[in-house]
Amino acid sequence: xxxxxxxxxxxxxxxxxxxxxxxxxxxxxxxxxLPGLGPMSIIAIMIPIAIQLGDPASALILLSGxxxxxxxxxxxxxILINAPGVAGTVASSFDGxxxxxxxxxxxxxxxxxxxxxxxxxxxxxxxxxxxxxLSSVAKLFWSAExxxxxxxxxxxxxxxxxxxxxxKAMCMTVFGVMLATxxxxxxxxAARFTMGIMDLQSGIYFVTLVMGxxxxxxxxxxxxxKKRSQAMANNNKIENLRITKxxxxxxxxxxxxxxxxxFFVGVLPGAGATMxxxxxxxxERNLAxxxxxxxxxxxxxxxLAAPETANNAACTGSFVxxxxxxxxxxxxxxxxxxxxxxxxxxxxxxxxxxxxxxxxAVIISxxxxxxxxxxxNLPLIPYIAKLLTVPRHYLIPFVIFFSLIxxxxxxxxxxxxxxxxxxxxxxxxxxxxxxxxxxxxxxxILGGMLEDNLGRAMRKAGxxxxxxxxxxxxxxxxxxxxxxIYPILKDRKRPSGE
Amino acid sequence: MARxxxxxxxxxxxxxxxxxxxxxxxxxxxxEARMPFKPNTMPLGLAAxxxxxxxxxxxxxNSDDPSKDVDGWRGFAWKETALLISFAIAYAIVLxxxxxxxxxxxxxxxxxxxxxxTNIIRSITTGIITSGLIWYLVDEVLGIYLxxxxxxxxxxx
Numbered sequence: 194x195x196x197x198x199x200x201x202x203x204x205x206x207x208x209x210x211x212x213x214x215x216x217x218x219x220x221x222x223x224x225x226x227l228p229g230l231g232p233m234s235i236i237a238i239m240i241p242i243a244i245q246l247g248d249p250a251s252a253l254i255l256l257s258g259x260x261x262x263x264x265x266x267x268x269x270x271x272i273l274i275n276a277p278g279v280a281g282t283v284a285s286s287f288d289g290x291x292x293x294x295x296x297x298x299x300x301x302x303x304x305x306x307x308x309x310x311x312x313x314x315x316x317x318x319x320x321x322x323x324x325x326x327l328s329s330v331a332k333l334f335w336s337a338e339x340x341x342x343x344x345x346x347x348x349x350x351x352x353x354x355x356x357x358x359x360x361k362a363m364c365m366t367v368f369g370v371m372l373a374t375x376x377x378x379x380x381x382x383a384a385r386f387t388m389g390i391m392d393l394q395s396g397i398y399f400v401t402l403v404m405g406x407x408x409x410x411x412x413x414x415x416x417x418x419k420k421r422s423q424a425m426a427n428n429n430k431i432e433n434l435r436i437t438k439x440x441x442x443x444x445x446x447x448x449x450x451x452x453x454x455x456f457f458v459g460v461l462p463g464a465g466a467t468m469x470x471x472x473x474x475x476x477e478r479n480l481a482x483x484x485x486x487x488x489x490x491x492x493x494x495x496x497l498a499a500p501e502t503a504n505n506a507a508c509t510g511s512f513v514x515x516x517x518x519x520x521x522x523x524x525x526x527x528x529x530x531x532x533x534x535x536x537x538x539x540x541x542x543x544x545x546x547x548x549x550x551x552x553x554a555v556i557i558s559x560x561x562x563x564x565x566x567x568x569x570n571l572p573l574i575p576y577i578a579k580l581l582t583v584p585r586h587y588l589i590p591f592v593i594f595f596s597l598i599x600x601x602x603x604x605x606x607x608x609x610x611x612x613x614x615x616x617x618x619x620x621x622x623x624x625x626x627x628x629x630x631x632x633x634x635x636x637x638i639l640g641g642m643l644e645d646n647l648g649r650a651m652r653k654a655g656x657x658x659x660x661x662x663x664x665x666x667x668x669x670x671x672x673x674x675x676x677x678i679y680p681i682l683k684d685r686k687r688p689s690g691e
Numbered sequence: 692m693a694r695x696x697x698x699x700x701x702x703x704x705x706x707x708x709x710x711x712x713x714x715x716x717x718x719x720x721x722x723e724a725r726m727p728f729k730p731n732t733m734p735l736g737l738a739a740x741x742x743x744x745x746x747x748x749x750x751x752x753n754s755d756d757p758s759k760d761v762d763g764w765r766g767f768a769w770k771e772t773a774l775l776i777s778f779a780i781a782y783a784i785v786l787x788x789x790x791x792x793x794x795x796x797x798x799x800x801x802x803x804x805x806x807x808x809t810n811i812i813r814s815i816t817t818g819i820i821t822s823g824l825i826w827y828l829v830d831e832v833l834g835i836y837l838x839x840x841x842x843x844x845x846x847x848x
Contacts, residue, residue: 360744360747360748360751361696361748364700364703364741364744364745367737367740367741367744368703368706371706371707371710371737371741374733374734374737380728380730381723381730383717383718383720383730385713385714385717386713386714386734412775413772413775413776416771416806417767417768417769418767418768419768584807584808585807586802586803586804586806586807587799587803587808589775589802589806590799590802590803590806591799593802594782594795594799594821597782597783598825598829601786602829602837605836607783607787610783610786611783611784614776614779614780614783618776622695623699625695626695626696626698626699628696628699644733647728647732647733648728648732648733651727651728651732652727652728655727
């Protein structure tokens with residue numbers, strides 16, 4: 194591990210890569226504050242640029258910086274204007290926004306920055322310890338186990354399925370896998386489902402899909418619902434950044450507990466930052482002394498520190514399955530996984546041995562990213578908030594423009610833009626119908642690998658026997674089935690009207 | 692009245708049926724037809740799953756709200772939304788022939804005007820500065836080729 198760390202340090206601590214961390218954190222923070230551009234959209238925008246860097250380590254370092262920056266940026270808009278751009282920062286607005294309204298916006302942002310730093314840094318230490326262990330276990334996996342793992346990864350969609358939405362989430366996953374089968378596959382050269390459109394020969398470009406599913410619908414909702422964007426016009430006082438010794442003492446144990454909880458929740462595929470932040474908030478509310486418990490929802494510093502810490506630790510935790518098994522633990526890591534593939538990196542157990550400089554550089558970049566975020570954000574907090582005052586009539590065109598250009602520069606093909614707009618309109622309608630969209634992107638990203646591994650496993654076994662030939666494959670399938678069936682049974686047991 | 696998610700479920704069912712049909716009629720090479728895993732093996736399975744799940748959605752009683760995004764259909768700026776989507780489509784079509792700077796500037800000017808910008812000078816300035824800066828960053832700094840100007844001004848598509 195020490196050797197690996199040194200390799201990572203060597204790769205990460207170059208002036209160019211440090212510059213990349215700074216640029217990533219800076220851009221992520223600023224763009225992440227804009228509603229509609231959560232970490233998923235920002236990373237998708239940055240992927241073509243990262244790919245152009247050529248060096249996979251530099252590209253991933255830039256994207257990690259963008260990721261952490263975007264998470265903090267999202268928390269900022271959540272706290273200042275009660276407009277969480279992504280689900281993972283919703284819990285931060287429960288107490289952050291009341292603090293901001295009470296004239297403690299500066300203090301709320303400082304607590305968010307410190308909690309994010311602590312959660313991210315402790316998460317990176319845990320990642321360093323647990324990733325190699327998981328990686329060595331993963332080497333026992335054959336294509337049959339990989340296929341079963343992909344199926345297990347797909348069950349992650351249960352986390353995105355709210356009450357009564359599991360069938361909808363499953364529908365979206367299947368739809369995402371269907372989209373992944375468009376064009377040529379790894380095992381077959383003949384293109385499928387292209388409807389004669391030459392641009393679909395090599396399949397749907399995943400940045401186009403991500404932009405169409407996330408950034409564009411958010412922009413459309415901002416145009417449709419004026420109330421949603423008018424909140425941005427509010428001015429908030431950003432004074433009094435300091436937290437007292439008593440307050441620091443109060444949030445320290447919260448940060449410690451939530452770093453651990455957030456990391457392990459983040460490791461579970463599909464659980465991710467959203468579940469970690471809500472769990473963290475709920476647990477801290479239950480653990481708080483009776484006098485403090487009532488403050489939750491009214492501007493409690495514990496109530497803000499808990500989801501912020503858990504959110505960041507979970508984001509780091511979600512890198513474990515992505516880096517060692519090739520399974521995205523969240524929607525954002527699904528996009529990062531796509532970036533890895535685009536950079537000709539095969540995610541999985543071999544990554545640590547074949548490209549240790551990439552693996553360890555990412556871990557080192559997490560420490561750097563968190564440190565840089567803290568250094569950048571504390572003095573910049575009063576200025577950062579000014580970005581939120583961008584008028585609606587410029588904010589929306591910028592969101593649409595950046596989505597379009599993000600898809601265009603990756604492929605240099607105008608047809609991609611038309612596909613993206615069509616996907617954006619479709620995604621808006623799906624959101625109206627309450628269909629969760631992250632399962633679709635998880636299905637799309639895993640779809641290609643799923644078919645590839647299924648094909649290999651079936652050819653090796655001569656049929657579907659591979660599913661029960663090896664105990665490990667069977668065990669993973671049973672686990673996947675249980676994870677899918679449990680929410681359905683829970684839904685059925687819930688009394689109607691609840 | 693049937694809720695929007697029922698219509699979506701119906702559309703997904705139709706899509707799954709169409710997808711399944713295309714998978715069924717996908718031409719197989721002679722050697723592929725004898726393999727345990729064919730190019731249409733997984734698509735056929737997906738189509739069956741899609742038909743099953745969308746049928747379940749159609750048949751099962753709903754217990755959840757259609758969407759948290761929607762407070763109600765009234766009061767939504769449908770006209771502005773339709774115009775902005777039209778501008779985005781037009782932008783996609785003219786991006787190559789008009790060049791990046793001209794089409795982006797026009798997109799930002801028109802979109803900002805539709806969304807309520809009254810100062811034409813400010814929208815033109817914002818459009819030109821944004822398109823110029825992004826073009827410089829993408830084309831000159833990052834080296835990703837973007838046609839800057841229309842062909843008649845020396846740009847090539």
